[in-house]
Amino acid sequence: MPANAVEVKSLSKRFGAFTAVDAVSFSVEKGEIFGFLGANGAGKSTTIRMLCALLDPTSGTASVGGFDIRREPEKVKRSIGYMSQRFSLYDDLTVAENIRFFGGAYGLNRGTVASRLPWVLEMAGLRGREGSLARTLSVGWKQRLALGCAVLHEPGIVFLDEPTGGVDPASRRRFWELINGLSEQGMTIFVTTHYLDEAEYCNDIRLIHAGRIVAGGSPTELKTAAIRHPILEVACDRPVEALEILQKEPWVVDTSIFGLSLHVGVGEEAEGRRLLADRLGRAGIAVRRVDRIMPSLEDVFIHEIETNAAPGPAAAGEAKP
Amino acid sequence: MKGPTLGGIRSVVKKEFREIRRDSRSLGFMIFLPAFLLLMFGFALTLDVKHIALAVVDGDGSQASRELVDQFSTTEYFDLKAVLPMTTAIDPLMAREDIGAALVIPPRFAEDLLAGRSPSVQVLLDGSNAMTGATAGGYIAAILQTYSQKITLETLARRGLGGLAAPVAAEVRVWYNPELRSSNFLIPGLIAFILMVIVTISTASSIVREKERGTMDQLRISSLGSPDLIIGKMIPYALISLGSAHLVLLLSQVLFGVGIKGSYPLLLLAMVLFVCGALGQGLFISSITRTQQVAFLLALLTSMLPTFILSGFIFPVRNMPAVVQAITYFVPARYFLAALRAIVLKDAGLAAVWPQILFLAAFALLALGGSAARMGRGEKEPRPRRGRARA
Ligand SMILES: Nc1ncnc2c1ncn2[C@@H]1O[C@H](COP(=O)(O)OP(=O)(O)OP(=O)(O)O)[C@@H](O)[C@H]1O
Numbered sequence A: 001m002p003a004n005a006v007e008v009k010s011l012s013k014r015f016g017a018f019t020a021v022d023a024v025s026f027s028v029e030k031g032e033i034f035g036f037l038g039a040n041g042a043g044k045s046t047t048i049r050m051l052c053a054l055l056d057p058t059s060g061t062a063s064v065g066g067f068d069i070r071r072e073p074e075k076v077k078r079s080i081g082y083m084s085q086r087f088s089l090y091d092d093l094t095v096a097e098n099i100r101f102f103g104g105a106y107g108l109n110r111g112t113v114a115s116r117l118p119w120v121l122e123m124a125g126l127r128g129r130e131g132s133l134a135r136t137l138s139v140g141w142k143q144r145l146a147l148g149c150a151v152l153h154e155p156g157i158v159f160l161d162e163p164t165g166g167v168d169p170a171s172r173r174r175f176w177e178l179i180n181g182l183s184e185q186g187m188t189i190f191v192t193t194h195y196l197d198e199a200e201y202c203n204d205i206r207l208i209h210a211g212r213i214v215a216g217g218s219p220t221e222l223k224t225a226a227i228r229h230p231i232l233e234v235a236c237d238r239p240v241e242a243l244e245i246l247q248k249e250p251w252v253v254d255t256s257i258f259g260l261s262l263h264v265g266v267g268e269e270a271e272g273r274r275l276l277a278d279r280l281g282r283a284g285i286a287v288r289r290v291d292r293i294m295p296s297l298e299d300v301f302i303h304e305i306e307t308n309a310a311p312g313p314a315a316a317g318e319a320k321p
Numbered sequence B: 001m002k003g004p005t006l007g008g009i010r011s012v013v014k015k016e017f018r019e020i021r022r023d024s025r026s027l028g029f030m031i032f033l034p035a036f037l038l039l040m041f042g043f044a045l046t047l048d049v050k051h052i053a054l055a056v057v058d059g060d061g062s063q064a065s066r067e068l069v070d071q072f073s074t075t076e077y078f079d080l081k082a083v084l085p086m087t088t089a090i091d092p093l094m095a096r097e098d099i100g101a102a103l104v105i106p107p108r109f110a111e112d113l114l115a116g117r118s119p120s121v122q123v124l125l126d127g128s129n130a131m132t133g134a135t136a137g138g139y140i141a142a143i144l145q146t147y148s149q150k151i152t153l154e155t156l157a158r159r160g161l162g163g164l165a166a167p168v169a170a171e172v173r174v175w176y177n178p179e180l181r182s183s184n185f186l187i188p189g190l191i192a193f194i195l196m197v198i199v200t201i202s203t204a205s206s207i208v209r210e211k212e213r214g215t216m217d218q219l220r221i222s223s224l225g226s227p228d229l230i231i232g233k234m235i236p237y238a239l240i241s242l243g244s245a246h247l248v249l250l251l252s253q254v255l256f257g258v259g260i261k262g263s264y265p266l267l268l269l270a271m272v273l274f275v276c277g278a279l280g281q282g283l284f285i286s287s288i289t290r291t292q293q294v295a296f297l298l299a300l301l302t303s304m305l306p307t308f309i310l311s312g313f314i315f316p317v318r319n320m321p322a323v324v325q326a327i328t329y330f331v332p333a334r335y336f337l338a339a340l341r342a343i344v345l346k347d348a349g350l351a352a353v354w355p356q357i358l359f360l361a362a363f364a365l366l367a368l369g370g371s372a373a374r375m376g377r378g379e380k381e382p383r384p385r386r387g388r389a390r391a
């Protein structure tokens, strides 16, 4: 068996003239939590679906669990778990019926299903609700149940496509605890998200933007290595106007807006503070406070996108053809 | 591609039955709609055309003409509503729907009859309801024919001669159902219609629903092969639709007195083959569509229209233009209907219906084989585009 659970070499997918995934390469070590981060439409799901042998790549190669996704798609499918973005459950089946059906579909015998059932109920926090129809569960429960169903057959690798979309922070935290638990049992986790804060839970991260990988590494590596210039957090009046003014300045590396304050990347801290006060002062914008901060992953992401990839105003928002 | 496995099929069948049982809409669609359609069509066609209000313009006023009028008013199909002085009085009555049919007996009707000159009796029908009009036309033709035969016999007896022309020529065409039993005609067509539409739509949408909800991807990751899935989906829908066909048969026996004259096993064989074809068609549609709306529309169009229009259910095939007739050769419902009518109404055996059975078997094989091939291949289809709305 190879050391890596997933090995991807310049994998591409085109839909007609549009390139959804553009020659991405990376590898995922066994047992780690691998985060695939990107905005809506970045190409996360497309990549996952190729790795799960649900979608044929246009070019490039990849192996999952040691099997080639083109030559041995059936073996790839047998060795993975997959939770799609729509956390696919049968709404008209009860919790227990969903678990039993997927158990049967994965070819588990009755005994195995019976022994896994309490485990899934326990982990999803659904003990006592075995008889509820899946349609009556709230999104957070559904996600946990879908995760349980996806790992019923104890696959070596599980692909989770935006498993935490649309739920409250408490549910997200709970979900990540489950993921951590699975990882501790030795399962390799490949997870996509567009919540940048969730990346902190991952051992290894790739940032994907418009189909291309723009940065990668562990969260700490990303923060320290990717950004070699100071970031200033600026609290000022009329932040939107200030942002527009600063974006045009040659000494500003990148800018973004965080709530009521701005994050401004500058070449050098003292010089940056001086130029900033000067420029905003001329525009009549009162600056209340300027602090040097540790970059967040969001700063890293914005920085990478602005410097690496996109010509034009590509922020962390929509990136569509 | 993997072969079918018993465990896999059983999982899918069980799951499918559970989903159908809990989804009251699909249950109603598959079981109650057919019964409802039968009641609606059945009663509309058997009751509405009785007691048609009839007006008579008797230009002759002879004993012979009164006798002819009696032929009508003594049946339960016609009620004599008015005796009018002239034909112009008919129009306003019919426009107000006071009458549904009018009989115009020409002057010198009796005289012509006696002279053997075949007088022409004019019949006017309210065609605004084509069904009623056509059925009334059938009744009138039958009554006139009976009357003609009586006159012929009388004339022959009187003259001691043979070979004369029919005494009364009626200008009414019999469109269908000359036996005056609309239910006989209707029930086989309705069974075909019900089986085809319900099976095609249910199978197509049950698979496309899985694509839409993403469960199809989950199944593709699992160890179920496409044969497991296809067979597992087929069994519940085939059983339910056959059950609902039997319900229709039972209801038509109880309510309309249409019993099965022919062999039941042969009938069952025809139904099973027809259902398999419809299943295949539904599966095929699901393999080329991605949303439930499109699948529903396509299933509806390809099942309902041909079954309704091109099978001979409503319009006899022999009255269609040649091009359309040629198309009907590719409509399975046409063969099914022919076989069904022959078996149910005429006690036809395999010797009479084997060509239809053969065609149905061929269609079933083609449809199922084609969709299995497509589903096996279609496993690498790209995912549908979705709208992305996220805060
Ligand atoms: N079957 C398809 N045909 C054409 N274009 C497609 C298809 N599937 C995806 N795309 C396009 O490819 C791009 C990447 O899509 P993908 O679903 O991989 O993004 P994503 O990163 O998963 O986004 P999200 O966060 O919204 O799930 C999008 O612009 C999408 O519209």
Ligand SMILES: [Mg+2]
Pocket: A044, A045, A046, A085, A161, A162
């Ligand atoms: Mg996605």
